[in-house]
Amino acid sequence: MISKWRTDFRIAVSLRLLLIFLTMAAIVWLLQRETPLVFSLVGCSLLLLLQILLLLQSLQKIYLQLEDFFTSLHFQDTTRQIVPVFYQGKKLAQLWQEIQSDMQQLRARNESLLHYYSMLLEKVPVPLVRLHAEKIELLNSAARQLFQHNQLTRVSELNHFGQGFARALTGLQPGDQQLLSLQLPQQTLSLAASATSIQTPEGTNKIISLQVIQRELDRQQIDAWQKLVQVLSHEIMNSMTPIHSLSNTAQDLLASYQQQLATAPQDLATDLLTDANEALVTVSRRSEHLMDFVRAYRTVAQPLHLELRPHALRHLLQSVVTLFTQELERDTISLALDITPEHLEFNTDAAQIEQALINLIKNAIEALREHQAPAAGKHIFLRAYIHPQGKLVIDVEDNGPGIAEDKRAQIFVPFYTSKRTGTGIGLFVVQQIMQAHGGSVNYLALPHGSCFRMMF
Incomplete structure (x- = not known):
């Protein structure tokens, strides 16, 4: 449509210019005659003037219609009509009608999208x-x-x-x-x-x-209290049941000893005292276990107070590795330390981070110790580097058996342990230390081993 209007407009203007040119040529021819035809010359001049005025009038009408066209387009007025005032104006009016139709469809689509997103936002x-x-x-x-x-x-x-x-x-x-x-x-x-x-x-x-998140916080708080009560009940009952039983046994043995002291042989009395003493020793041992549990609970419950200072990362990690030198040699475990870049420094509480690393490396050693050595040998990798997000990362990785998938969700729960001699607070303490530093610790399952990632 636009190309056709442009062609028609070019033809119309060209015809008017051609007529003007022919009229001017006629005037020049009349002026060159030896006996000029005055009336013909005047008539051609008036005709030339008329043609110029008509051309200017046509161009002015085109300008006015174009101004009207672009004004309507600027204000997106789809109700305004362009009245054709000349032949080419009909083409322009037809073009405007097509644009109006497209604009109405576009406006309807935009209004539909606006309504959709408004409802979506509202819901x-x-x-x-x-x-x-x-x-x-x-x-x-x-x-x-x-x-x-x-x-x-x-x-x-x-x-x-x-x-x-x-x-x-x-x-x-x-x-x-x-x-x-x-x-x-x-x-x-x-x-x-x-x-x-x-x-x-x-x-x-x-x-x-x-x-x-109030409901979620309340739910998590209730879950935390329930887990805490379960742990306390389990540990206390495990210690109190044998204490109660052995205390009754010791009382019965002493009562029997008092009754038979006068008549029983000396050897029998000695045996009764020995049994009573063993019962009391067991009571003492179980009581000590209960005290250890209470001390561990107090350690978990106490808030951390950090003393942040700049520290060279290599010196900090090397001091931790040195603590395990003899233990690693005894269990034939290699430990590789890698720091990239070499001279990393960061603000931290060195004592707390050392404790976190000790717990993680100790867990890695115990995991490798309790299972058959892989064909490639037992290895621990301690890596420090800058994450693409710009954060410092310390990875403690081993090629041990890893953690079973059904146990991974509980490894940071205090007092949870799958080891026979563990207290279950090591990883929880690591998590506390990292949270106090504004960081995090996560377990990553590897194809052949485990990795605990500390991200600051």
Whole structure:
């Protein structure tokens, strides 16, 4: 359609210019005659003037229609009609009708998408808010329900929901996550807040999601208490049952000894005393085990206090490896240390990190010791490097049998152990130390072995 209109327009203008050229040629011919024809010359001049005026008028009409066309296009006015005022104007009007049809379809599709995304945003169960400058907007029904349908427009109004709540919310940077407390008239909710940013014609807008995690926290707290009670009950009953039984046995033996002391032979009395003594020794041993458990529990329950200082990573790791030199030689286990780059330094509590590494290396040695040596020998690899995310990573890897899949979810649970002589607090202590440093520790199953990854 556009190419046809352009062709017709070119033909129309060319014809008018041709007529003007022919008229001018006629005027020149008349002027060159020896006896000029005055009336013919005047007539041709008037005809030339008329043709020029008609050309200018046509161009002006085209300009006005094009102006009308582009104005309608600019304001996306699909109701405006272009009235053709010349032949080429009919083509332009027809072109405009086609564009109007396309624009109406596009607008209908955009409105449909806008309605779809608006409904989708409205139905999202996570409360979403938008912050821009000092303004706030509740983006969906979940957000309005969270703030109890208060009409919030200014960020300062968030202070009604707890001292410092507005400051904490506005202080969130894109990519940050933070736990916040929302104080409502009837309750206080724990929220997991995360932020992202989007660019709009108004400028940078911050979108914050506020996930209510109070129920999940309550559920995890109940689960934690249940696990703690189960562990305490199990350990205490394991120690108290033999203590109770052996105490009764010792009492019976002593009572029997008192009754038979006068008449029984000396050897029998001695045997009774020996049995009673063995019972009391066993009671003492079980009592000591119970005390060890209580001391271990106190170790787990005490909060960590870090003393952060810059430390050379090689010196720290080498000092830990030195502690296991004799044990590694005795069990024919090799330990390879690799640090990349060589001169890594980081702020840490050296004593705490050493304790975490001791626990992990000790577990690796015990795993290799209790199982048949692989064909390639027993190996432990201690690696330190910078992760692509820019974080420091320390891997403690061994080529032992690994951890059974059904036990992996429990390895960081305090007092859980699959070893006969273990206390079950080693990995939990490692997790505590890493969390205190703002990092994490995770178990990675390898095709031939295990890896505990400490990420700072």
